[in-house]
Amino acid sequence: MTGFWVVTGASKGIGRALVNELLDRDFNVIATSRESQELDALRKIDHVTVIPADLTLRSDVESLCSSILDLGKPIRGMIHNAGRISPIDFMHQISIDEWSENIELNLISVQHMTQLLWPRLQEAKRSRIVTISSGASIRALHSWSAYCVSKAGLDMWAKAVAVEGQLDGISAISIAPGIVDTAMQETIRDAPEEKFPLRHTFQNYFDSGDLSSPQEVAQKLIDLIINHTMEQTGMRFDIRDL
Numbered sequence: 001m002t003g004f005w006v007v008t009g010a011s012k013g014i015g016r017a018l019v020n021e022l023l024d025r026d027f028n029v030i031a032t033s034r035e036s037q038e039l040d041a042l043r044k045i046d047h048v049t050v051i052p053a054d055l056t057l058r059s060d061v062e063s064l065c066s067s068i069l070d071l072g073k074p075i076r077g078m079i080h081n082a083g084r085i086s087p088i089d090f091m092h093q094i095s096i097d098e099w100s101e102n103i104e105l106n107l108i109s110v111q112h113m114t115q116l117l118w119p120r121l122q123e124a125k126r127s128r129i130v131t132i133s134s135g136a137s138i139r140a141l142h143s144w145s146a147y148c149v150s151k152a153g154l155d156m157w158a159k160a161v162a163v164e165g166q167l168d169g170i171s172a173i174s175i176a177p178g179i180v181d182t183a184m185q186e187t188i189r190d191a192p193e194e195k196f197p198l199r200h201t202f203q204n205y206f207d208s209g210d211l212s213s214p215q216e217v218a219q220k221l222i223d224l225i226i227n228h229t230m231e232q233t234g235m236r237f238d239i240r241d242l
C-alpha cells in the first residue's frame with residue numbers, strides 16, 4: 001500500500017465512491033462520518049480504518065484527530081468531502097443555530113481537522129488537501145445562504161492553505177463535482193417549494209437523467225485528486241471543465 005488518505009463523509013455518496021477509487025490505487029483510507037450501517041460496512045474492507053465522528057461537534061473532531069495521530073502514519077492526502085445543504089430557508093427566518101451548524105460542518109471542521117493533522121501532512125513531505133466545492137460557491141441561490149457562504153469560504157480556505165502549505169510541500173485544490181445523484185440531492189428535491197423556488201428545476205434535472213452517479217464523478221476526479229503538484233495548488237476546478 002502506498003500511504004494514507006483521510007476521507008470525510010465516507011459513508012455514502014461521493015465520499016464513498018472516492019474511497020473505492022483510492023483503494024483501487026493501493027492507498028490506505030481513514031474513513032469518517034457519523035455512525036451508521038453504511039459506515040459500518042466500511043469496517044469489513046481491508047485497508048480501511050473507520051473512525052466515527054460528528055463533525056459539527058468540536059470534541060468529536062478532536063477525538064477523531066487524536067485517533068488518527070495515534071496511528072503514527074504520515075498522511076498523503078485529505079478529502080474534505082462531508083457536507084450538508086440544510087437549512088434551506090429564507091435568511092430572515094432561518095434558525096441561527098441551524099445556520100451556524102452548517103458552517104461548522106462545511107467549513108470550520110475542515111480548518112479544525114487540518115490544523116490538528118498538519119504535523120502528519122508535513123511528515124509525508126508531499127501531501128494533498130482537496131475540498132469538495134459547489135457551483136453554489138460562486139452563485140447565490142435562494143434559501144441556500146448557509147450552504148453558499150460555507151462553500152465560498154471553503155474555496156478561499158483552500159487558497160489560504162495553498163499559500164501556507166508551500167513551505168511544507170502541501171498542495172490544496174477545490175473541486176466542484178457537478179450535480180450528483182446522492183442523498184443531498186434528495187434533500188434538495190424534498191424542500192418545500194414555498195421555501196425553495198428552484199425546487200422544480202432540481203426535480204427536472206433528476207427527471208431528465210441529468211445527474212451523474214457518484215461512481216462516475218469519483219472515476220473522473222481521482223487522478224486530479226491524487227496527483228500532487230504544486231503547480232495546481234490554490235486552483236478551483238469544475239468537473240464540467242475537465
Ligand SMILES: NC(=O)c1ccc[n+]([C@@H]2O[C@H](COP(=O)([O-])OP(=O)(O)OC[C@H]3O[C@@H](n4cnc5c(N)ncnc54)[C@H](OP(=O)(O)O)[C@@H]3O)[C@@H](O)[C@H]2O)c1
Nearest residue numbers: 009011012013014033034054055082083179180182183184
Ligand atoms: N450531490 C451534489 O449534487 C453535490 C453538488 C455539489 C457539491 N456537493 C458536495 O459533495 C460533498 C458530498 O456530498 P454528497 O452529495 O455525496 O452527499 P451525501 O450523500 O449526503 O453525503 C454527505 C456525507 O457527509 C457526511 N456528513 C453529513 N453530516 C455530517 C456530520 N455532522 N458529521 C460527519 N459527517 C457528516 C454524511 O455522513 P453521515 O450522514 O452518514 O454522517 C455523508 O457521508 C458535499 O460537500 C457536498 O456539498 C454535492
